[in-house]
Amino acid sequence: xxxxxxxxxxxxxxxxxxxxxxxxxxxxxxxxxxxxxxxxxxxxxxxxxxxxxxxxxxxxxxxxxxxxxxxxxxxxxxxxxxxxxxxxxxxxxxxxxxxxxxxxxxxxxxxxxxxxxxxxxxxxxxxxxxxxxxxxxxxxxxxxxxxxxxxxxxxxxxxxxxxxxxxxxxxxxxxxxxxxxxxxxxxxxxxxxxxxxxxxxxxxxxxxxxxxxxxxxxxxxxxxxxxxxxxxxxxxxxxxxxxxxxxxxxxxxxxxxxxxxxxxxxxxxxxxxxxxxxxxxxxxxxxxxxxxxxxxxxxxxxxxxxxxxxxxxxxxxxxx
Numbered sequence: 001x002x003x004x005x006x007x008x009x010x011x012x013x014x015x016x017x018x019x020x021x022x023x024x025x026x027x028x029x030x031x032x033x034x035x036x037x038x039x040x041x042x043x044x045x046x047x048x049x050x051x052x053x054x055x056x057x058x059x060x061x062x063x064x065x066x067x068x069x070x071x072x073x074x075x076x077x078x079x080x081x082x083x084x085x086x087x088x089x090x091x092x093x094x095x096x097x098x099x100x101x102x103x104x105x106x107x108x109x110x111x112x113x114x115x116x117x118x119x120x121x122x123x124x125x126x127x128x129x130x131x132x133x134x135x136x137x138x139x140x141x142x143x144x145x146x147x148x149x150x151x152x153x154x155x156x157x158x159x160x161x162x163x164x165x166x167x168x169x170x171x172x173x174x175x176x177x178x179x180x181x182x183x184x185x186x187x188x189x190x191x192x193x194x195x196x197x198x199x200x201x202x203x204x205x206x207x208x209x210x211x212x213x214x215x216x217x218x219x220x221x222x223x224x225x226x227x228x229x230x231x232x233x234x235x236x237x238x239x240x241x242x243x244x245x246x247x248x249x250x251x252x253x254x255x256x257x258x259x260x261x262x263x264x265x266x267x268x269x270x271x272x273x274x275x276x277x278x279x280x281x282x283x284x285x286x287x288x289x290x291x292x293x294x295x296x297x298x299x300x301x302x303x304x305x306x307x308x309x310x311x312x313x314x315x316x317x318x319x320x
Contacts, residue, residue, distance in 0.1 A: 288303065
């Protein structure tokens with residue numbers, strides 16, 4: 001079914017007006033009202049009743065027609081008032097991995113004394129729309145979820161805020177562009193490749209590999225020790241619940257190095273990013289310290305959630 005004339009008019013208005021940016025207070029200049037499909041059918045019925053009343057000189061017909069027309073006008077005022085003075089504020093968006101839905105929180109604030117009912121929000125890409133009721137002098141949080149396909153920053157597209165309250169005869173709406181974006185991390189490689197054997201020696205920036213030397217001693221585990229150095233056999237012999245770490249004759253092993261340039265040559269850019277993402281997650285889960293080497297960037301060796309987030313952001317925004 002083609003678009004109705006009023007719907008084409010709404011699209012024409014939309015094309016000529018840019019959505020408001022950031023925080024938005026709905027007012028006369030940014031709220032539009034047009035009849036809905038039900039409203040157009042209602043108007044057609046009223047017109048038919050008016051013509052019949054004129055042809056047959058029906059006094060009661062005139063009264064009923066004008067009464068129903070007055071109801072429609074009152075419904076228009078209520079639909080308009082249901083949106084005006086409503087305050088829209090952007091909220092938060094947490095990072096997600098590509099393929100997971102990105103969730104954005106939005107705040108609807110009602111500074112007035114009346115209820116705001118059946119406020120609907122729709123974003124391109126959503127399967128449906130969200131509905132919220134906002135009481136007088138209160139705020140309501142609405143969350144919208146958008147699908148993600150690629151790594152990088154995902155900005156919220158234009159949001160349509162509308163209502164057909166109370167009778168569904170009129171559609172009052174506004175457009176809003178909140179200043180929000182979510183960081184989309186790369187998809188971790190599956191199945192996971194084992195972590196590399198390259199380490200940095202303490203005080204040395206060069207990575208080295210090869211087999212480990214003979215065990216010289218064991219000592220209590222310290223945060224940041226590689227999980228490969230945990231002395232499981234020694235713990236089993238002593239029946240100790242305390243983690244023990246092996247030390248080697250060849251010197252102290254340093255931190256794990258995740259190096260873009262040492263990845264197999266057959267991997268393309270996205271495959272390399274995906275593998276490094278998996279290694280960052282695995283190294284963090286193991287409690288290891290690691291450095292990340294990328295084209296034109298180096299994140300020095302560290303550990304913990306903040307270091308993990310820095311590395312994932314660098315991978316998400318990498319342009320290679």
